[in-house]
Amino acid sequence: MSEIESNHSMSGHDVAETDTNISEAHIELAERLALRMNIFDKPAIFNMLSSRAKWGAGIITVSLLFWWLLISSGSDNMDDGVSKFLGLDFNQVALVVMVLAFLYSVFGDFSRELGSLVPSIISGVMIIFVALYVGEPIVTALLSDSLTIETGLWRSGRLSLVSLGVIYGGHLIVDASLLLWLRRFLESHEEIELTPPNRSSEPIQDSVLDD
Secondary structure, three states, rough: OOOOOOOOOOOOHHHHOOOOOOHHHHHHHHHHHHHHHHOHHHHHHHHHHHHHHHHHHHHHHHHHHHHHHHHHOOOOOOOOOOOOOOOOHHHHHHHHHHHHHHHHHHHHHHHHOOOHHHHHHHHHHHHHHHHHHHHHHHHHHHOOOOOOOHHHHHHHHHHHHHHHHHHHHHHHHHHHHHHHHHHHHHHHHOOOOEEOOOHHHHHHHHHHHHH
């Protein structure tokens, strides 16, 4: 595991005990983020933050354009295959799926980093509804005559694409927001240094050899 060290070679726990303005939870969060993203210096944080925010916004924009061109402005008869869940037509279902997919991504990623139960539960509920809405056109086509098999597959395919795009884009945006927090945290506490695992283990090995 990596350590968060001060300029005086103190461990992360020592820093938390010495400086009461820095909570141990914030130090542990910074350490988890650095380890997961394999990022330990400010210039790299700036670059990754910019890249993930740009790609996340771009992917979500493409998903919205896909919805507008192939769903909202498409040739579908919205009166056919109305959803059994809340009585939504296909266009409304697509919008709801994108919103639910984004919420799933946001709540899921934040719950993973913060270790919170409630966001994780909300994320689980969101993905279940996304799966229900995405699979409903195929099931409707198989069990009734309101949709043909081809129409059901085409609708489910488009819903899958927009939901996956929003989930991935949302994941990148959440990562960018966490990197923004990490950058501000390090700027506010310049005495804290993120140390890669291989670097943090070297002093320990050297001391063992000296003994």
